[in-house]
Amino acid sequence: MDIISQLQEQVNTIAALAFNTIGTLQRDAPPVRLSPNYPEPPPTAASAAEDAANIAEQPQLMSAALVKAAKQFDSLVAALPLAEGGEEAQLKRIAELQAENDAIGQELQKQLEAAEKELKQVQELFSQATDDCLNLKRPD
Amino acid sequence: MATATYPPPPPYYRLYKKYLEDPKSAPEPPPPIEGTYNLFGATYTTDDVLPSLEEQGVRQLYPKGPNVDFKKELRSLNRELLLHILELADILVERPSQYARRVEDISLIFKNLHHLLNSLRPHQARATLIHILELQIHRRKQAVEDIKRRREEAQKLLKEALGTLEGQQ
Numbered sequence: 001m002d003i004i005s006q007l008q009e010q011v012n013t014i015a016a017l018a019f020n021t022i023g024t025l026q027r028d029a030p031p032v033r034l035s036p037n038y039p040e041p042p043p044t045a046a047s048a049a050e051d052a053a054n055i056a057e058q059p060q061l062m063s064a065a066l067v068k069a070a071k072q073f074d075s076l077v078a079a080l081p082l083a084e085g086g087e088e089a090q091l092k093r094i095a096e097l098q099a100e101n102d103a104i105g106q107e108l109q110k111q112l113e114a115a116e117k118e119l120k121q122v123q124e125l126f127s128q129a130t131d132d133c134l135n136l137k138r139p140d
Numbered sequence: 141m142a143t144a145t146y147p148p149p150p151p152y153y154r155l156y157k158k159y160l161e162d163p164k165s166a167p168e169p170p171p172p173i174e175g176t177y178n179l180f181g182a183t184y185t186t187d188d189v190l191p192s193l194e195e196q197g198v199r200q201l202y203p204k205g206p207n208v209d210f211k212k213e214l215r216s217l218n219r220e221l222l223l224h225i226l227e228l229a230d231i232l233v234e235r236p237s238q239y240a241r242r243v244e245d246i247s248l249i250f251k252n253l254h255h256l257l258n259s260l261r262p263h264q265a266r267a268t269l270i271h272i273l274e275l276q277i278h279r280r281k282q283a284v285e286d287i288k289r290r291r292e293e294a295q296k297l298l299k300e301a302l303g304t305l306e307g308q309q
Contacts, residue, residue, distance in 0.1 A: 004260050007214075011253050018225050018246070026232060070222055077214045082263070086207060090266040097273035104280040111287045118291065122298070 003080060010073045017069055021062040028055065190258050201252045214256060221249045 001009070030051070033040060156166040176185045192200075201220075202213040228242040 002264070004257055004264055008254065008257050011250065011257070014221070015250055018221075022225070022228060022232070025229070066225070067222075070218055073218055074215060077211050077218075080211055080260075081267070082210055087263070087266070090263070090270065093270055094266065094273065097270060097277065101273055101277050101280070104277055104284065108280050108284050108287075111284055111291075115287050115291050118294065122294070 003076065007073070007076050007080075010069065010076055014066070014069045014073060017062070017066045021059075021066055024062065025059060028058070030055065190255075190261075196251075198251050198255075199248060200255075201249065202256065208256075208259075210256060210260060214253070217249055217253050217256070221246065221253070224249060 152167075159166045174186060176183055178184075201217065202208060224242065224246045228239065228246065231238055231242050
């Protein structure tokens, strides 16, 4: 895939990671205690341990993935082959290359015509020589 | 059950009766369309250019101007994006009802990112064209060298054959 498409894919990946991260955190966050009058709901033993573990490690994993994706984007940007600036420089180069291409094309055409002419000459002479051989004429 | 027949052919087939004998007696095909045209009720344009962000009603975050430094702008937009995501997380902790503005900011940054990447495409197209032209020039030069070499070889062979024939005689 070319580099610009890779960059576009990377942007979409970062977007997906971002909304997955925020959405997961928002969905799984434990409720906040609003007032001391209303006690916390009694936690069940198994779910408490597993929830605590998940709640601690999920943000870390997800944010690590997000930062990795952002670093990947930076490295892709660094790999962009933006050699020189300017649309005009590129257009000038295209014009030069077209002129050179035309010149070489003319030369190629000339060589080709000369070669075809020589080929025809050789073929004629050869057929003449074989005719003479077949009719047993003396070579002049 | 109603069946519909096929629509009839367009009526100007009669104009092409004598096309085989006289190709010029029939009308020319219509010229290519320029400008805008309507197709199935929708308007299309033949001028394919990337519409600028203002035309789409989106604020442009990177500086305008003839030559945008793409790498620098892409990198700074990336950093701003990460900052905004962190801001959103903070806002959700402290004042969750004010998420909307932050989400809008993040989507604005994404739109700018994509617009920057899309505006790199013409540059890529020209670079591809340059590469193709260079390849073609190289191949043509090879072909010219090849033909020259073969012609010289053929001349050499003919001279040798001539020499052999004269030697034999």
